Amino acid sequence: MARERHNLILDDMAVELGLSKSTVSRAISGNGRVSDETRRRVLEYAERHGFSPNSIASSLARSQTNNIGIVIPTEAFYSEIPFFHECLMGVCEAASQRHYDVLITPIGEDDISVLKRIVSQRKVDGVLLTRSLVVDYPADYLKTARIPFVTIGSSIDPDIIQVDTDTADACKTLTGHILETKNVRLALILGPLEYIVNRNRLEGFTAALAAAGLERSDVTVITGVSGGKNVRSACRSALEAGADYLLCGDDFICAKTVEELREDDCGNIRVSSFYNSDILRNLPFVEHVISVDVRAYGIASGNLLIDLIENKPIQKKTYIPHTILHYSN
Amino acid sequence: MARERHNLILDDMAVELGLSKSTVSRAISGNGRVSDETRRRVLEYAERHGFSPNSIASSLARSQTNNIGIVIPTEAFYSEIPFFHECLMGVCEAASQRHYDVLITPIGEDDISVLKRIVSQRKVDGVLLTRSLVVDYPADYLKTARIPFVTIGSSIDPDIIQVDTDTADACKTLTGHILETKNVRLALILGPLEYIVNRNRLEGFTAALAAAGLERSDVTVITGVSGGKNVRSACRSALEAGADYLLCGDDFICAKTVEELREDDCGNIRVSSFYNSDILRNLPFVEHVISVDVRAYGIASGNLLIDLIENKPIQKKTYIPHTILHYSN
DNA sequence: GTGAAAGCGCTAACAG
């Protein structure tokens, strides 16, 4: 009698249609053989009565959640927000096309408890890591937990599946391009070398110097720069060292550098950035930036992770193309 | 023999400890009476052997996922990204404190299929809506689906649980403040009135005019402005109409307005914005902005939604305080 | 305070 349940379930449909639960299940899920006629009947009934399978029950039976976790650092700089957001949207796009959903997994600088909980409670089938450190606790944890994961951004660990731009190559190209201008006095202002990406940037930069027959000592290199204040002082040091072309490690550094230049009325200085985001648009001084389609990162890494989860063949390293933008301010 | 399973489950622990599954369950979950001694033994065993309950099985048994969905429009303007991100981080913070996780629910302008899927498959216990339209398909759907939801931003539907700033009041205060300056020739450049928030802004603006003894016809009001191009032309119209003080509906409009002013070298124009985001920082012309703690939106709405899910008493409307920032550029 | 047993709703052998 008084069924308290409002949702149609497989059993109900089986009874109504005079079929067994399993046949109905097969018709709905599309797995297993069902006669065309039966399938039609089931699907039609399901459609008319608004049947929707309970994903939790399905997950329990299949030991698969169809969720992926995306790790997002809670203390991202303002300038990094567009990166995570675009990336997230790309991941969602890939996931939703392949019938997965995306669970946010916030982590603090030294606190990966949420990640641990989500993984150990088996709320996700795999994890996407954004941004990699040289010492990478999240990655280490995921390895021991034996759960599929992919990193966005390069890792030094060759076993890890990663998707990234060929940062070193991009930086080498851009730097080389600038060095073609005779008599530039170049300075590089780079973020912390704890981040792999900054190591790659430095590598490309150095390679370009070598290719141009220059030494590291011919230019000013300031690394470990983070936070607005540090950028300003790094910028000043570079100028004092005689630089007239500032190469910035990322868009945040670049934006802060431009602020500094603007305040000091440095008219004849030029600037380029190893990473672009919309905050650099319409900024004075800026000549070139390396631009990548961040949404593409998300789509590629999402698909890769799902391939991994579904045991499809994958390659360890996927490169996302970059372009060098020439601004004309 | 050969158990393929690697994870410890309740059954295993029950056998090992010579207890029944239910006692172990009670000890782990903390629901139901268990002697202190037994609880201690179970907890200690669980801890040592790294037991973590399977949340899917638990969800199925309890008909509760401990997930909440957060709706994010895929086509958010660049300027809106910080809003969604900050908000998301706030929601995550509240959720994780209360043992919930956050599932991203992307929706397109006219495509709420992911929302429908996530809800009908029962992957979430409730949904958070960001941004409300006058015609609000997501909200309408959620109402018919009879699933708990909360909107961030105001809705015209009084039945809907909402958290918002008192936008009208904030705009009234700011406008009133500007009107104290004698002889300002004010113009308002506002976004589309399909968004409730813009209606509230207009309301506050109008109220301030009335309080100052002015008519709508004494000022220039341009509404429905969206996209960079439209802002520029709106800005030009306003100036042609003789305005010397531009009041912008949001930070995007404000940023574009400043660009326009800068290009046209309009030295003596002043600008204020009804919404602040970091993109306005350090911009010339800008005097005042209304600032809200967006993370607080996330925390408040997350907690509210969870209260709703857990049948705790809640209030329909929660106001998040705002402040008016005075820039000195 | 503890145990037995019946689910939660779906899937997946295994028979037929």
Next chain:
DNA sequence: CTGTTAGCGCTTTCAC
């Protein structure tokens, strides 16, 4: 091609 039968791992009455 379809039905039967066990689960998936945890929760929750209901007895004792």
